[in-house]
Amino acid sequence: LKEIEIFTPILLLLGATPDNLLIPLIALAWLIVVVAFPAFTAQSQRIGDLIAGTAVIAAPSAALLPDLASAPAPPSAERFVFTPAQMDLYGAYELQVLEKLLRGERNEINRPRLSDVAMRIRRKIGYDETIAPHEEEAFLQAFYIAQRGYLEQKKLFGDARADKHYGSEHSGAD
Known part of the structure; x- marks a missing residue:
């Protein structure tokens, strides 16, 4: 879906001619919506994530605890x-x-x-x-x-x- 979200509107902007400004304006609006969309969703989901039913997660980094076997025994x-x-x-x-x-x-x-x-x-x-x-x-x-x-x-x-x-x-x- 990233092609539809980002690359297709960029190609439409690059291929724009001075004769028809409606298509580049629609493509620019689409890009703005797609880029801004994660800022307005609770789970920072892109449009593609919303369509696919997935969520962005952050995996916490594991903290190494001290080795119990190397600690001095009572x-x-x-x-x-x-x-x-x-x-x-x-x-x-x-x-x-x-x-x-x-x-x-x-x-x-x-x-x-x-x-x-x-x-x-x-x-x-x-x-x-x-x-x-x-x-x-x-x-x-x-x-x-x-x-x-x-x-x-x-x-x-x-x-x-x-x-x-x-x-x-x-x-x-x-």
């Missing part, structure tokens, strides 16, 4: 040690969910969620050691760092784990 996190068998139970998807939780606000509203996630992870991986409520966040950070390192090492050797169901479903390779 001193109590050093006591949490995980085995490869425990690390095998989760994949990249679960790691991303845990990262979102750890990046969230630290307040009394989110404290029960942190506690619940820590309990579920401990139960799933068979971590029998008792963890005090004030150490649950340190446990989750230690688990995140260990899980991320484990998954990155596996990926280096061609063993990418998308989620916790890795290996339990048909992989698509025959």
